[in-house]
Amino acid sequence: MSTSPDSAPLLEVRNLAVSFENSADPSSRVQAVAGVDLSVWPRQTLAVVGESGCGKSVTAMSTMQLLPRPPARYDCGEILLDGEDLLKRSERDMLAVRGSKIAMIFQEPMTSLNPVYTIGDQIIEAILLHQHVSHRQAVEIAIQAMNDVGIPKAEERIRAYPHQFSGGMRQRVMIAMALACRPRLLLADEPTTALDVTIQAQILELLRELQRTRQMGIMLITHNLGVVAENADVVCVMYAGRVVEYANVFDLFDRPLHPYTRGLLKSIPSLHDAKHRLTTVDEVVRDPNEFRKLAGFEKGVVPWWPETPAEARPLGVPGQPAYRLHEIEPGRWVGCWMSEHLEAHPSRKPNLEFRRNDLGVVSGAAAI
Amino acid sequence: MTSKRPELRVISGIDAMRGVGATEPKGFWADAWSRVLGRTGAIIALGWIGVIAFLAIFAPLLASGHPLVLTDTATGTRSWPLFDNLSASDLLLVIGAVVGVPWVSFPLRIARSTRLAALLIAGLQAGLTVVASVGVAEWFGSPARDLALRQASREAWFAWAASGGVALLFALAAMFVSPFASRAARLVQVLIVAALCVVCLSQRWTPALVDVDRYSELEASGAATAIYTLVPWSPTQGRTSLNLVPPGTRLADKLPAFEGTVPGERRFVMGTDNVGRDALSQMLHACRLSISIGIVSTGLAVLIGVSVGALMGYFGGKVDLIFFRVVEIFMAIPVLFLLIVAAGVLPRNTYVMMAIIGCVTWTGAARFTRAEFLKLRSQDFVQSARAAGLPLRSILFRHMLPNGVTPVLVDSSFAVAAAITFEATLSFLGLGPEGQPSWGQLLASATGATGLFNWWLAIFPGLAIFLTVLSYNVLGEALRDAIDPKLRKAAQ
Numbered sequence: 001m002s003t004s005p006d007s008a009p010l011l012e013v014r015n016l017a018v019s020f021e022n023s024a025d026p027s028s029r030v031q032a033v034a035g036v037d038l039s040v041w042p043r044q045t046l047a048v049v050g051e052s053g054c055g056k057s058v059t060a061m062s063t064m065q066l067l068p069r070p071p072a073r074y075d076c077g078e079i080l081l082d083g084e085d086l087l088k089r090s091e092r093d094m095l096a097v098r099g100s101k102i103a104m105i106f107q108e109p110m111t112s113l114n115p116v117y118t119i120g121d122q123i124i125e126a127i128l129l130h131q132h133v134s135h136r137q138a139v140e141i142a143i144q145a146m147n148d149v150g151i152p153k154a155e156e157r158i159r160a161y162p163h164q165f166s167g168g169m170r171q172r173v174m175i176a177m178a179l180a181c182r183p184r185l186l187l188a189d190e191p192t193t194a195l196d197v198t199i200q201a202q203i204l205e206l207l208r209e210l211q212r213t214r215q216m217g218i219m220l221i222t223h224n225l226g227v228v229a230e231n232a233d234v235v236c237v238m239y240a241g242r243v244v245e246y247a248n249v250f251d252l253f254d255r256p257l258h259p260y261t262r263g264l265l266k267s268i269p270s271l272h273d274a275k276h277r278l279t280t281v282d283e284v285v286r287d288p289n290e291f292r293k294l295a296g297f298e299k300g301v302v303p304w305w306p307e308t309p310a311e312a313r314p315l316g317v318p319g320q321p322a323y324r325l326h327e328i329e330p331g332r333w334v335g336c337w338m339s340e341h342l343e344a345h346p347s348r349k350p351n352l353e354f355r356r357n358d359l360g361v362v363s364g365a366a367a368i
Numbered sequence: 369m370t371s372k373r374p375e376l377r378v379i380s381g382i383d384a385m386r387g388v389g390a391t392e393p394k395g396f397w398a399d400a401w402s403r404v405l406g407r408t409g410a411i412i413a414l415g416w417i418g419v420i421a422f423l424a425i426f427a428p429l430l431a432s433g434h435p436l437v438l439t440d441t442a443t444g445t446r447s448w449p450l451f452d453n454l455s456a457s458d459l460l461l462v463i464g465a466v467v468g469v470p471w472v473s474f475p476l477r478i479a480r481s482t483r484l485a486a487l488l489i490a491g492l493q494a495g496l497t498v499v500a501s502v503g504v505a506e507w508f509g510s511p512a513r514d515l516a517l518r519q520a521s522r523e524a525w526f527a528w529a530a531s532g533g534v535a536l537l538f539a540l541a542a543m544f545v546s547p548f549a550s551r552a553a554r555l556v557q558v559l560i561v562a563a564l565c566v567v568c569l570s571q572r573w574t575p576a577l578v579d580v581d582r583y584s585e586l587e588a589s590g591a592a593t594a595i596y597t598l599v600p601w602s603p604t605q606g607r608t609s610l611n612l613v614p615p616g617t618r619l620a621d622k623l624p625a626f627e628g629t630v631p632g633e634r635r636f637v638m639g640t641d642n643v644g645r646d647a648l649s650q651m652l653h654a655c656r657l658s659i660s661i662g663i664v665s666t667g668l669a670v671l672i673g674v675s676v677g678a679l680m681g682y683f684g685g686k687v688d689l690i691f692f693r694v695v696e697i698f699m700a701i702p703v704l705f706l707l708i709v710a711a712g713v714l715p716r717n718t719y720v721m722m723a724i725i726g727c728v729t730w731t732g733a734a735r736f737t738r739a740e741f742l743k744l745r746s747q748d749f750v751q752s753a754r755a756a757g758l759p760l761r762s763i764l765f766r767h768m769l770p771n772g773v774t775p776v777l778v779d780s781s782f783a784v785a786a787a788i789t790f791e792a793t794l795s796f797l798g799l800g801p802e803g804q805p806s807w808g809q810l811l812a813s814a815t816g817a818t819g820l821f822n823w824w825l826a827i828f829p830g831l832a833i834f835l836t837v838l839s840y841n842v843l844g845e846a847l848r849d850a851i852d853p854k855l856r857k858a859a860q
Binding site: 115 | 549685739747748749751752753754755756757758759762766770849
């Protein structure tokens, strides 16, 4: 169980940059993540949103240090779990963190379980690895974990093989496996993408329920804004390996500040207005007026965007990186082009303790 | 099967969700095994391999010049020469088979795979103990040592001490690989095996030198009556006067002195070889050599190949590049010629042969494992095993290997057949292990220097080699078909 109170963030990612070897051109490297800052508090769900290839999964995999090196390389930054830098840990030391302090669930429940072992074998192996219990106690913990995630007749199903489960049930098994060792932080990499909508809702409610009872922090990686609106406390919008906007979920959906976020929200189809065709993200981010909407534009606060024309960019500051995640107003961060104005106004790193207060409303409905 | 139409029961979706109509889940191996057993050819092949395996274990009991019971006609006292002359390894093999078969096949609370692994480890422990003890005994008994040492090594206390020491050493090693979870169970397992080994070895420390022909003469003179098991000849028992006797000949046909006596009526069912040893007895005893060469050398090859292949496939990159060059070097070695050279420079015994075959033919297993692991390492369940914090050993051998071992398994069935052929070839060329009956050696005496063709020495051993090699190949084919889902669909 977690012993530390809610007074400090559980996970802090500071200026993380990860690059990969480019097999097509060995002289260059692909910068998958280029300076990401974020933080997760206990009992908080941080949603990381962005399109494919924006660096969401690489950030999560870096936290677990699951990226094969080479081709991957950590260029700079630190990943602090309870104040301790995980990137400085050796592979051997990471084994003690993986599964016991940080757990991860993957997108594909159909292939994430080993087909040759029973469900029970796989859950029990993880328990025996991280907890000092006898085999019999491990079986009990496994059955309890399966009950917790709403798998009926856990005592019998523990002897079943993965192919005998449906997709939703397998994802429950994955969650049971991830949570059996009571991790402090759960990395959920698109946990519901492969599931249908009803199961999706069940799984997400289950995660929130377990989060509430176990003081766990969740990093929810998704590209489904509906999932974000319903489940996240804090949202981190990423593009091209950088954070473009960081805010609590209500602020972000009420009043998106970065043109890219606006584009994302505008591109969601609505039942109420009949449209000939949907608005695309491109249409929004190609409109120079969208960039002028940010408060302080005249003073040189311009949202960062890779395709901003040179004349629209503010003058950079020599010796400083062109991009900076700036706290525009309290609790709201937007990725901006570096300018003299920003240089003069230092900014905090993104860090929001916000948790939505409707947690109590989500009751034991998860065990359906 | 009755001709009555089976009654169809409708199971609704909700029933199915509640588990109505569900069958007990079958593991991958159980499923593959039942598919293998669905093929007639595979059953026949398994049956033949079973017969050979049975003979490999029980041949010393079935074919021996020592009678089972020898009764002195004057005093009426009985003795049991057959049991008295069984070697330590014969005894241990028989005990192992008698205990091991029920241990694996009866339903117990321990999982069958654990029991099978325990038996395998016990066999390995006993085998290594016996081999090492025999080595120790031979070292101390060799003429190169001085007389006092040699004599001391024949004492009973020395036998107990030496075999006990060796047994303890291997018991300690077996503790680490025992499949049981609790320390007490491991200790009990290794100690039982070690104690059995010590008892058998110390009883048979110095081989009894008995003239086997003595029994026939005792019987012929009426001094004793003897009851033999299936074949009344030892594989090493031969008289030059009985050389190249065709099948079915009676002893009295060749040695008129035995005319009218009980031993005179005994026949050489498959004839004799060029020094007058019974062919059938040799055929039966040769099963052990064939089976053990095939299994041990392939086991060694699979062990090396899977370890190297797993590392190559999982890590890729430079590890793969370097190890694959090693694989290519080994692939370029012609095994048969290496074995012929080794027969010239190294001691000519089975262990050397097993080691050479095993250490050269692992490349197939390595290549198959590498290919499977390259495919598996990017699979989600391997990622999730890593995310669960499992150590590399567990990921490689517990999670990836069972998913990628099937091609190796199929390949190893063919490899056993190849190893048997190697042994037969070498023995045929007169370069096989010394002092042991072998099919190839029998085959070699089919044509002598005189140019005679002794058909019985060509047909019987030839058939045995042919059927055994064929059986392993058929089994390998059946296994491949059972495991490969594409082939499985095509067959249906």
